[in-house]
Amino acid sequence: MSKSCLYIGLMSGTSADGVDAALVQIKPDKIQLIDFISPSLPEALKHSLLALNDSPTLSLEQFSQLSFDIALQFSQAAQTLLVKNNLHANEIQAIGSHGQTIYHAPHIPMSLQIGHPAFIAKTTGIQTVADFRVDDMALGGQGAPFAPAFHQVLFEEDQACFVVNIGGIANISYLPGNSHPNPAPIGYDTGPGNALMDEVCQQFFDRGFDENGELAKQGEVDNKLLSQLLTHPYFLKAHPKSTGRETFNQSWLEEMIQHYEHSSGITVGKQDLLSTLCELTVCTIATEIKKVTTEHSQEESSLKTAVWIVGGGAYNEHLLSLLQNQLPQYQVKSSTAKQINPNAIEAMMCAWLAQQRIALKTIPLSAVTGAKRDAILGGHWLP
């Protein structure tokens, strides 16, 4: 292993399920995952973060404490990777830290990631690159999603394909293929991924998430409730667009269910609710994939277009089979079929963003985010 090309990427998504930490070797022609860990966040910390989705208010004291606590969790994850791989800090080129998003508000525009990078740099002894999203926003962009640029690096082939990240929120990337005259990726958030299903599992089934979609599989989709959920204006908006758990959260869901139950006189069973939410994720993703294909595909291909699924949702077999049913002209597969760990991609992206920032490379995202131009992303903290 050439130690001159090693980077660490740190990420915690909107699910707040843990700190994803990837040790990555980045060479000009190849990006390789060396190791990946995902230590859970302490329950109290996770609880504080998830509570912010429904009630995004904090005192400055609480905000400062949270930013410090998250930074230490991120730093510890990086240090665990070093020990596990018998590496010293000076063998790592840089850390790329996404931080924990606690408020994503493109309308302001502002996207707030916490876990101050100064603490990560100083406690690990490794220069740290962070705060990637605000540069894009300062240029009029959505500041999200960033995944399409990295999906292009990992997944691009001659043929066009899609990559769908199903985290708390879901986002799609369309990669036109390197034989296309304009291979720049496009992509956007489609809406909820696992977030609402996780909420229902935690509230009514005493479990963090619906393992392999077993519960959703046993229920029935309530099509009238589904139609009502689909009236959310976000689904009708044209891209560029991005969203978060400030928009799709338990409060919104409860309001929609109450309205539906009140007007229909029907009480929605909890298992049917899960099936309906699973269907909501599936049909919003499928609709956008078909829309992007119509808008961008140059010619009919005889090959079925690949739809690679990444993020925690890639492990939900039920969801994947529903998506395949809705997309018979496509081949829906977890990225494991391409020997890429679905869980590690976002943390790998952070390592890559750090490497790109230090090399002063612009990231091709303006077609995704709507920014005025592509930019060098992130601030740089020294150890």
Ligand SMILES: Nc1ncnc2c1ncn2[C@@H]1O[C@H](COP(=O)(O)OP(=O)(O)O)[C@@H](O)[C@H]1O
């Ligand atoms: N075996 C599985 N079956 C169903 N869902 C899963 C499984 N493993 C992970 N998930 C889902 O993936 C989520 C975590 O996905 P992740 O990509 O880490 O999201 P985020 O980026 O928002 O943190 C979990 O909360 C859960 O909903």
Ligand SMILES: [Mg+2]
């Ligand atoms: Mg996660």
